[in-house]
Amino acid sequence: MKIIEQEEVRKLLQPKDCIQLMAEALKGLESGEYAQPARLITVMPNTAKFGFMPAYVGDYFGAKVISAFAPNMGTKYPSHIGYVMLFESAHSTVAGMIEAGSITEIRTGAVSAAATDLLARKDSHKLALIGAGAQARSHLAAIREIRDITSVTVYDLFPQAAERFAKDMQEKYKIPVVVCSTVKEAVKDADIICTVTPSKEPLLTKEMVKPGTHINAVGTFTPTTREVSSDLVAAARLYSDQTEAAKRESGEYLIPLKEGLIKEDHIVGSIGEVLLGKAPGRTADDEITIFDALGLAIEDVASAKYVYERAAL
Ligand SMILES: NC(=O)c1ccc[n+]([C@@H]2O[C@H](COP(=O)([O-])OP(=O)(O)OC[C@H]3O[C@@H](n4cnc5c(N)ncnc54)[C@H](O)[C@@H]3O)[C@@H](O)[C@H]2O)c1
Structure with a gap:
């Protein structure tokens, strides 16, 4: 052993x-x-x-x-x-x-990168990270493997964490990493957004996000917690890592469903289904896509x- x-x-x-x-x-x-x-x-x-x-x-x-x-x-x-x-x-x-x-740490960033490769516009270059911990690092490491990321914005509840992240990542990847003082500022020009915090309440809303953005909602994984607001989930094409698990465990899906803002069939499909050609991916450049990552065994x-x-x- x-x-x-x-x-x-x-x-x-x-x-x-x-x-x-x-x-x-x-x-x-x-x-x-x-x-x-x-x-x-x-x-x-x-x-x-x-x-x-x-x-x-x-x-x-x-x-x-x-x-x-x-x-x-x-x-x-x-x-x-x-x-x-x-x-x-x-x-x-x-x-x-x-x-x-x-x-x-490594597999979660890699799964989001696989989803981003399928769902983000090919011309996505600006990455916003909400949360500046281990997952922010692993998401930047993986997403730059599938898109040419030329600039990064980052917001963290604790500015010191964001400053440390920016310093380390600029040194490592030689790309500009800008620390922002609000979520809104961090995401306003982003092509790809990753929410990687343990927030219990939504921190990303529809009015903050431009059309055509891809979002990886990664930080929360219980029925009562979420990072993305109901109006944003309702306006977006929603993808799961496994739809059966999302319907059982995801606050990102279950809360807007309970509020009546989405229907049971709101999840377009899982990333595996898109990879197998059993579910469609992005169909237009102005769509907002969300990959809701619960994390799978x-x-x-x-x-x-x-x-x-x-x-x-
Ligand atoms: N879906 C999955 O597969 C999966 C896998 C691993 C981790 N996670 C979750 O992702 C989250 C981040 O994990 P990590 O390993 O990076 O943790 P971490 O502790 O390394 O970093 C979390 C960062 O988020 C910041 N933060 C906390 N609340 C915030 C808020 N409201 N707004 C902005 N920033 C905030 C913290 O200051 C910290 O810098 C955790 O909730 C973790 O459980 C999910």
Whole structure:
């Protein structure tokens, strides 16, 4: 049994390769080749969102066990802590334990990049990030692999976090990163917007977003929390990572549905369905598209398998 810690995960799972890996995993889920039972996310008395996320990817299966602990944000402790426990399918023995904070970080940006590649206009160059934490970093790393990003704007509740992000990313990628003092200012010219915060209330509304924008709504994943307002969801073409899960768990979908602003069929399709040609993507340059990312176990277990197999080479 191999234990693979985050330093090795980061070496072996590069954003560019992970985008392709995630596209294959999402297709495998939609085609029935892979399986994913419903996950369990409970809130512990210490406020940790504690998740058990099982999936089957053919020659391996396993589960991510992870705690998302918001009070760690801005401290020396990571906000996502856990491991993917990977079993091989032939004899059901444990193959490895792979650090899950790094997998979560890298695969989430890669899934959004796969969605952005399908849904954003080809001439999208300006990226806005709402939230300047680990996901902002992984989203910039992945999205610049699929579009020529020439400028970035960033807003964070804590300006120091946005300043730190801007400094690091300018040094790393040699592109301008402008810190904004409001969400509205950050998104006003954006072609692609990623909301990557633990906000419980919507922070992005329809009047802030220009026609033709693509949005990755990533930060929230429970029925009662969301980052995008109901009027924006109603005005947009909405895509899921898995529609069954979105109808069960996504505040971005369930809240406007409850308010009567959208109908049950508002989700156009999942990213896997678009990749398989079973659902349409963007149909006009002035449409607003939203990818609502809940995060799927299949993404974690497929990433863990990839890392495990490469670590063995
Ligand atoms: N959908 C998925 O698959 C998925 C995967 C991983 C993480 N997440 C979620 O994404 C969010 C971000 O994760 P992370 O790892 O980057 O966390 P992080 O702690 O590294 O960064 C979060 C950042 O958001 C900022 N922030 C908090 N509230 C804000 C608000 N209202 N407006 C603007 N900025 C705000 C914080 O100051 C912090 O800089 C979390 O809620 C996390 O649970 C979702």
